[in-house]
Amino acid sequence: MKRESIWRALAAMAATQLAAAAMAQTPPPKPLMLHDDPALALTNISHPGRPAPEGTAPPNPNMHSIEGRWWTSEFKPLLGPAPGVPPPLKPAAMAKLEQSVRNKNKGIPEADASTQCFPHGTPRVMESPYPLEIVETPGQVTILMETQHNIRRIYLQDHHNKMGESFLGDSIGHWEGDTLVVDTIGMNTRTFIDDEGSTHSNKQHVVERFRKIDGGSKLEVTNTIEDPDTLEHPYSYKTVYYWRPDMRTQEYVCEENNRNTVINGITTAK
Amino acid sequence: MRTAASRLAALAAAALMMVGGVAAAQDPAHPNLMGIWKVTRPVTAAKTIDGRIPPLLPPARAVYAKHLAMAAKGDRSFDGVSDCLPPGMPHIQLIAKPIEILQKPTAIFFNYQENRLPRRVYLNEQHPADWDVSYLGDSVGHWDDDTLVVDTTTMNDRSVLDPSGLPHSDKLHVVERFRLTKAGRLENRITVDDPKTYARPWTMVVRYDRMPAGYRLQEEVCRAGALESEAPPPLAAKGKPGH
Numbered sequence: 001m002k003r004e005s006i007w008r009a010l011a012a013m014a015a016t017q018l019a020a021a022a023m024a025q026t027p028p029p030k031p032l033m034l035h036d037d038p039a040l041a042l043t044n045i046s047h048p049g050r051p052a053p054e055g056t057a058p059p060n061p062n063m064h065s066i067e068g069r070w071w072t073s074e075f076k077p078l079l080g081p082a083p084g085v086p087p088p089l090k091p092a093a094m095a096k097l098e099q100s101v102r103n104k105n106k107g108i109p110e111a112d113a114s115t116q117c118f119p120h121g122t123p124r125v126m127e128s129p130y131p132l133e134i135v136e137t138p139g140q141v142t143i144l145m146e147t148q149h150n151i152r153r154i155y156l157q158d159h160h161n162k163m164g165e166s167f168l169g170d171s172i173g174h175w176e177g178d179t180l181v182v183d184t185i186g187m188n189t190r191t192f193i194d195d196e197g198s199t200h201s202n203k204q205h206v207v208e209r210f211r212k213i214d215g216g217s218k219l220e221v222t223n224t225i226e227d228p229d230t231l232e233h234p235y236s237y238k239t240v241y242y243w244r245p246d247m248r249t250q251e252y253v254c255e256e257n258n259r260n261t262v263i264n265g266i267t268t269a270k
Numbered sequence: 271m272r273t274a275a276s277r278l279a280a281l282a283a284a285a286l287m288m289v290g291g292v293a294a295a296q297d298p299a300h301p302n303l304m305g306i307w308k309v310t311r312p313v314t315a316a317k318t319i320d321g322r323i324p325p326l327l328p329p330a331r332a333v334y335a336k337h338l339a340m341a342a343k344g345d346r347s348f349d350g351v352s353d354c355l356p357p358g359m360p361h362i363q364l365i366a367k368p369i370e371i372l373q374k375p376t377a378i379f380f381n382y383q384e385n386r387l388p389r390r391v392y393l394n395e396q397h398p399a400d401w402d403v404s405y406l407g408d409s410v411g412h413w414d415d416d417t418l419v420v421d422t423t424t425m426n427d428r429s430v431l432d433p434s435g436l437p438h439s440d441k442l443h444v445v446e447r448f449r450l451t452k453a454g455r456l457e458n459r460i461t462v463d464d465p466k467t468y469a470r471p472w473t474m475v476v477r478y479d480r481m482p483a484g485y486r487l488q489e490e491v492c493r494a495g496a497l498e499s500e501a502p503p504p505l506a507a508k509g510k511p512g513h
Contacts, residue, residue, distance in 0.1 A: 118493075142372060151381050168489060
């Protein structure tokens with residue numbers, strides 16, 4: 001079945017919420033702000049993902065496997081320790097984020113890696129509101145993402161491959177009980193941590209803890225980021241994905257913008 | 271004695287579990303295609319099994335002649351690969367770069383180093399009835415004894431079949447038959463059926479060598495034909511509006 005674009009669904013949901021708010025004569029939700037300054041309004045958190053529809057194959061009850069197709073339950077433009085809270089950035093990095101948010105609100109999006117069809121970087125790539133498919137094979141966990149056909153390879157070994165810097169970095173993993181712990185280093189500095197423009201250095205270190213919850217119907221990833229150059233201290237946040245075996249990945253050709261288009265500064269479905 | 275014996279039993283059980291785990295993760299019922307492969311010899315121009323130019327219909331022959339003439343002048347604009355677009359099918363299977371195969375009982379995944387492109391082949395499924403055309407199309411597969419048969423449809427007409435510029439239409443239908451040869455190579459017999467471009471279906475053979483164990487694919491990011499992973503130009507060179 002042809003899948004309706006996620007951005008179209010997002011736009012529809014936002015419109016429904018606004019209409020409901022108008023009917024109830026309550027003002028629309030106050031936008032999140034970086035600081036108390038309308039020029040620093042943040043993009044609101046969206047909820048693109050939905051659980052699998054009725055009749056979908058039940059989740060794999062083996063909690064020691066995270067294999068399958070998943071779709072994020074929440075699109076977070078800012079990846080801080082809580083909703084609407086920025087990462088604990090050092091002053092220089094915070095100034096860059098503020099500038100980025102100001103520019104976005106003036107309709108001048110940052111020319112970052114993703115706008116040039118490069119990979120979004122780790123951890124931002126995991127926030128993509130498009131499906132991902134996890135494949136487990138001996139010695140390797142592979143995450144195939146629809147977004148910009150990114151492929152993350154997590155080698156189940158105890159040492160990094162150290163092949164030089166890359167956008168998605170150098171990931172290794174091991175199982176602790178039913179939790180897959182993924183350790184990533186080696187990211188280049190050409191990406192942001194998040195959509196709003198939190199920056200990182202090439203000393204960024206990301207530890208993700210993947211585990212299935214709710215009988216396998218959800219995948220929870222607890223993400224801890226440390227970066228001695230740009231962060232005051234390490235911080236963590238969680239992302240939850242729905243089990244969606246019914247989703248079939250489409251071809252994403254960023255160079256032709258076949259999956260998105262930008263209307264009034266917001267990425268929307270064609 | 272008893273302790274040693276029970277320790278041995280525990281070790282044996284652990285070993286069995288490990289073997290069981292690996293077997294369960296792979297696909298014990300079929301030949302093991304898992305690994306990283308690379309074409310034995312680069313394919314610059316696809317030929318039929320008997321070494322002939324494929325049976326192009328007259329209009330397509332003219333298009334091909336044009337592509338050959340362009341390539342002779344160094345103009346490769348007929349091939350979207352030079353613009354970082356997916357090479358299409360079966361072109362992507364001919365490129366002399368590593369190809370990772372992940373094998374599961376329900377699916378085979380081809381992950382190409384070429385611009386990080388993926389191809390997912392779900393086994394024993396039908397093509398979706400309503401699906402957008404794409405460069406790499408939609409692939410489904412099944413095992414025919416020791417041969418993996420992959421059927422690909424729903425391709426757009428914006429790619430060329432091979433690096434030499436063989437054309438195809440959106441009526442292209444590609445069937446690949448993968449099997450391991452006695453020498454441990456992977457053989458792919460590719461049949462191209464495109465009644466708008468070719469007088470009849472034709473078949474080519476491509477072989478791949480397995481890369482050594484522990485080989486790691488690079489993150490390849492295409493930018494106007496250049497490998498980002500090899501020579502990253504500074505992003506700032508593009509300029510940032512408002513800065």
